[in-house]
Amino acid sequence: MTGSRTFKIAAIPADGVGREVVAAGREVLDALAAGSGGAFAFDWHEFGWGCEYYARTGRMMAEDGLAVLTDFDAIYFGAVGWPGVPDHISLWGLRLAICQNFDQWANVRPVRFLPGVRSPLRRADVTDLDWVVVRENSEGEYAGLGGRNLSGRGPGREVAVQSALFTEFGCERIMRYAFELARTRTRRKVSSVTKSNAQQFGMVLWDDVFRRVARDYPDVETESVLVDAMAAKFALRPEDLSVVVASNLHADILSDLGSALAGSLGLAASANLNPERRYPSMFEPVHGSAPDIAGQGLANPIGAVGSAAMMLDHLGLPGPAARIHAAIEATTAAGVLTRDVGGTAATGDVTKALIGAL
């Protein structure tokens, strides 16, 4: 053993099921650390930011929140959003504030099919399916550019402009990330998602950069697919996918589709990475705060626990990360499943089974 490492982690459970699944993820990580023979440990700091905090203070996070977070090795996030606070306020005030200020420009969202979980795809029973959505996470359609005004037109005639920002720099870095990731996978292929037939500026730049970057990776197969056709391909020919690189909005939608095809939104993990490591990266399940099931012990913790495994990989602990993935597979294979994937287990039952399987 080469000395003990303690990682300082900021936990931000935020709202709804975010609280339940972050608690589950922390239990799993602490159990893993306890069994590591002192090789690693987590120093948790929990922040009560989110919609309740907003109701009390008028802010989604503390005024110095970003400065405080800068000192952490990573951020473990739940989900943000609750009825009563407009979603654009809660999202921009917390999650997007962190992603954008910490330049977490790569959002990696693996689509994993698990034993014992039924996919709505018939072919999932007979085909090995496994792909990763790489989402541009710093600009595109979520750049926050635009405005609303009446331009003197009067009531009922308000106008709104929402612009998408595409920079050559932003496109290139996410595409290179996708190509490098493809080189680590069995199938070396990158599928670029576009809409350049209708969006003749931003998406044409996206395509130009993709073609240019692809020339540096002659060993990686490529294709460029319109987003509408890619949605169909997710359902009809998913075995042809390995790494899918897409803009902020396109990848957001496609990754939810991917997780639904794998069986449930509650299964999907994600990492918001600042690959240069100038800022902490943030790990969170793909799903939202699920107000419809929050507080009832029904939330599937696997998306959050899988995100914890991605955090371990990022922290340089690939062995323990692999143990979490194996525990997830053992748990679903044993039929310990929450309601969203056809079972009757509670969040706590799944968490216990995961810890038992570590």
Ligand SMILES: NC(=O)c1ccc[n+]([C@@H]2O[C@H](COP(=O)([O-])OP(=O)(O)OC[C@H]3O[C@@H](n4cnc5c(N)ncnc54)[C@H](O)[C@@H]3O)[C@@H](O)[C@H]2O)c1
């Ligand atoms: N990253 C985020 O913080 C994030 C992402 C998406 C939505 N949101 C916010 O979450 C709120 C609810 O949004 P929504 O309903 O569109 O999306 P959602 O992901 O919260 O829920 C969609 C459906 O998936 C189910 N679901 C989600 N997570 C689950 C889990 N862990 N286990 C079992 N089932 C689960 C829900 O019950 C619901 O039926 C909104 O305020 C929205 O803005 C936040």
